[in-house]
Amino acid sequence: MVSTRNPLNIGAAARAMANFGFARLRVVSPYDVAFREARSAVGAAPLLQKAEDYATLASSIADCRLVVGTTSIGHRGLQHPMRRLEYGARLIKRALAKAPVALLFGSEKFGLSNEDLSHCHWLMRIPTVDADLSMNLGQAVALCLYELARDPKAVKAKPGKIARAAAAEAEQITALLMDVLRQSGYVNPTTAASTEEKVRRLVRRLDIAARDAPVLLGMLRQILWKVSG
Amino acid sequence: MVSTRNPLNIGAAARAMANFGFARLRVVSPYDVAFREARSAVGAAPLLQKAEDYATLASSIADCRLVVGTTSIGHRGLQHPMRRLEYGARLIKRALAKAPVALLFGSEKFGLSNEDLSHCHWLMRIPTVDADLSMNLGQAVALCLYELARDPKAVKAKPGKIARAAAAEAEQITALLMDVLRQSGYVNPTTAASTEEKVRRLVRRLDIAARDAPVLLGMLRQILWKVSG
Numbered sequence: 001m002v003s004t005r006n007p008l009n010i011g012a013a014a015r016a017m018a019n020f021g022f023a024r025l026r027v028v029s030p031y032d033v034a035f036r037e038a039r040s041a042v043g044a045a046p047l048l049q050k051a052e053d054y055a056t057l058a059s060s061i062a063d064c065r066l067v068v069g070t071t072s073i074g075h076r077g078l079q080h081p082m083r084r085l086e087y088g089a090r091l092i093k094r095a096l097a098k099a100p101v102a103l104l105f106g107s108e109k110f111g112l113s114n115e116d117l118s119h120c121h122w123l124m125r126i127p128t129v130d131a132d133l134s135m136n137l138g139q140a141v142a143l144c145l146y147e148l149a150r151d152p153k154a155v156k157a158k159p160g161k162i163a164r165a166a167a168a169e170a171e172q173i174t175a176l177l178m179d180v181l182r183q184s185g186y187v188n189p190t191t192a193a194s195t196e197e198k199v200r201r202l203v204r205r206l207d208i209a210a211r212d213a214p215v216l217l218g219m220l221r222q223i224l225w226k227v228s229g
Numbered sequence: 230m231v232s233t234r235n236p237l238n239i240g241a242a243a244r245a246m247a248n249f250g251f252a253r254l255r256v257v258s259p260y261d262v263a264f265r266e267a268r269s270a271v272g273a274a275p276l277l278q279k280a281e282d283y284a285t286l287a288s289s290i291a292d293c294r295l296v297v298g299t300t301s302i303g304h305r306g307l308q309h310p311m312r313r314l315e316y317g318a319r320l321i322k323r324a325l326a327k328a329p330v331a332l333l334f335g336s337e338k339f340g341l342s343n344e345d346l347s348h349c350h351w352l353m354r355i356p357t358v359d360a361d362l363s364m365n366l367g368q369a370v371a372l373c374l375y376e377l378a379r380d381p382k383a384v385k386a387k388p389g390k391i392a393r394a395a396a397a398e399a400e401q402i403t404a405l406l407m408d409v410l411r412q413s414g415y416v417n418p419t420t421a422a423s424t425e426e427k428v429r430r431l432v433r434r435l436d437i438a439a440r441d442a443p444v445l446l447g448m449l450r451q452i453l454w455k456v457s458g
Contacts (some may be wrong), residue, residue, distance in 0.1 A: 008237075012365055019368075021358040081391055128379065129250040130414035136241055139248075142368035143375050149355065152384070154315035159259055205380075 001118055002057055003107040004026040007038035013050035013105070013137025014038075019142070020149040024052040026060045026102075057104070057116055065099035065167060068092060069112050069120035072134045081122040087162070088124035088149040097146075108137050113157060162209045169213040172202045176220040181228040231257045231286055231345055232336040232365070236267035241367025242334070243267075243277040248371070249378040254261045254280040255289045255425045257332075286333075286345055294328035297321060298349035299373060310351040315355035318376040325377075330377050332373060337366050394442040402442065405449040412456040 004010050004027065008208070014025055027035060039048055054060035061067050068088065083091065095101050096134055104120065106112035111134070119124065126135055135143075165173075179194055181187050187195050208216065215223055233239050233256065243254055254276055257266060268277055283289035290296050297317065298309070312320065326332050333349065335341035340363070346352065355364060355372055364372075396404075408424055410416050416424050437445065 003330060003352060012368060015362075015365055016368055018359065018362055019355075019357040019364055067259055084380075084383045086381070087385070090384055097325070125377070126248075127378070127383065128248040129378070130247065133244075133247055135366065136244055136247055138365065139245055139371035143371060146372050146375070147357070149356070149358070150315060151313075154313045154356065155381070156316070209408055215434070 001025070001105045001141075002112060002163065003030065004105075005034055005051045005108055007034040007093060007135070009108060009137040010035060010038040010051075011045075011048060013141040013142050014045045014051070016138070016142035016145050018094060019045050020145040021045065022145055022148075026054060027051055027059045028057050055070040057119055061102040061104075061119060063100055064102040066092070066095040066101040067104065067120045068101065069104045069116070069117050069123045070106075070140060071111055071123050071125055072128075073176075080120060083124050085124055085126050085144060085147050088122070089144070089150075092124075093148060105137060105141060134208065163211075165208040169210070169217075170203055170208060171200075173208065173213065173216055174200045174225060176217060177203065180220055180224050180227055181226065190218050203222045230254070230259065230334045230338075230370075231341060232259065233334075234263055235366070236258045236263040238337060238366040239264060239267040239280075240274075240277060242300060242370040243274045243280070245367070245371035245374050247274050248388055249374040251374055251377075252276065255283060255380055257283045257286050257289045258427050272298050276457055277304050286348055289411040290331040290348060292329055293331040294334065295324040295330040295332065296349045298333045298352045299335075299369060300346070300354055301357075309346060312351060312353050314353055314355050314373060314376050315350070318373070318379070321353075322377060336367060351376055351387070372456075383429055392439040394439050396435040398439070398446075400429075401439060402437065402445055402449065404431065404448060405428045405453060409453050409456055411450055412453065 001010060001014060010027065010030065017023070017025060020062065030053070035051075035053070052060070071082075092103065093102050103124075104112055104116065106116060112120075124144070126140060128135060174196075178187070178199055181195070181199070182192075230239060230242060239256065239259065241363065246252070251376065259282070264280075264282070268280065281289075283427055294364060300311075321330050332353075335345060341349075352371070355369060357364060403425075407416070407428055410424070410428070411421075
């Protein structure tokens with residue numbers, strides 16, 4: 001983070017790093033008061049306390065093999081390859097497997113300066129809809145780290161399905177509901193057979209979870225007791 | 230947003246919505262002072278000014294066909310299907326194509342209550358590494374909206390490549406560099422041929438961009454002028 005002014009943003013960045021498993025926060029010429037405030041805040045993350053403080057950008061990235069600047073759409077005219085977050089994060093992940101990568105964030109107000117950007121191999125932008133509306137710094141950091149930690153396989157990996165009630169349970173529910181409806185005067189005796197079929201189909205459409213079946217049966221038994229009384 | 234306390238978080242949520250093209254912010258029993266502060270802040274987004282204020286969660290989601298609660302990993306024990314953001318967002322996108330969807334965020338301190346959660350069809354969690362470290366509310370909103378707006382195709386859609394210098398330009402650079410090296414006394418005449426090959430390979434590995442070729446040629450010409458003087 002280069003020339004960050006607001007301690008809340010440094011804190012938010014540290015929190016997002018902890019959320020997504022990133023460890024090394026480096027700050028370059030932070031607004032001193034802000035940095036000290038953030039670092040000494042009650043409950044400041046260990047990550048923030050361990051943040052390294054550098055006087056120059058060059059010294060902060062010295063050990064990195066890839067340096068990526070983040071920027072809003074507005075910087076498009078700059079003489080740097082510009083990559084969307086989705087694609088850029090993929091390149092960064094690949095590079096991270098081999099050597100340290102620096103991901104630079106500029107100040108809240110001005111972003112990275114042209115001098116800062118000249119240290120970068122390429123730039124990355126978050127695909128927002130409105131070019132003129134910049135992102136909140138803490139949110140921008142969170143998005144970049146999320147995309148880096150994101151698991152593409154999780155898009156398709158359905159979580160374990162909730163177990164459905166067995167047919168026997170669905171039929172028990174159907175039978176009890178029919179009893180209740182009969183006792184309540186809902187069923188016309190001349191169309192009872194077709195009503196039962198309708199009820200059976202309706203109960204199947206409800207797609208009852210296994211763990212809900214006993215609850216529903218309990219409710220229906222209680223209602224049946226009441227309407228039969 | 231249900232029972233939000235901090236005006237900065239309501240503001241951050243509104244900003245993220247604007248960033249990713251979402252329009253309808255609804256707040257349920259917000260901490261009144263906070264909400265009024267956020268709404269009347271200098272430069273408050275139009276989106277925030279149009280935010281609708283509801284007394285109950287049920288009334289705020291009345292027109293929605295799908296209601297999804299966001300929660301930290303900690304809630305895993307709850308009797309709700311829990312989906313990771315990557316997968317959940319895919320389901321929400323599909324549902325959004327047909328009808329309004331509500332995405333619920335709870336208070337900073339306690340998240341959504343069990344009563345809030347009972348209005349949800351399923352829950353979504355952001356895949357953070359540490360179950361005990363909750364996310365910052367504004368960042369959580371930004372991540373969910375980013376994932377909803379995210380373009381999976383962009384992962385592979387390489388941006389236009391920077392044009393490489395033509396072979397003729399690379400060879401011009403090689404020749405000039407050799408001249409400079411000869412004039413500087415770098416080249417041992419007995420191994421000049423092999424040095425030239427080395428230099429040629431080195432220049433090719435530099436993978437010079439078309440627009441950088443004239444700049445490099447200009448530099449080399451100037452150096453050659455100086456070292457030949």
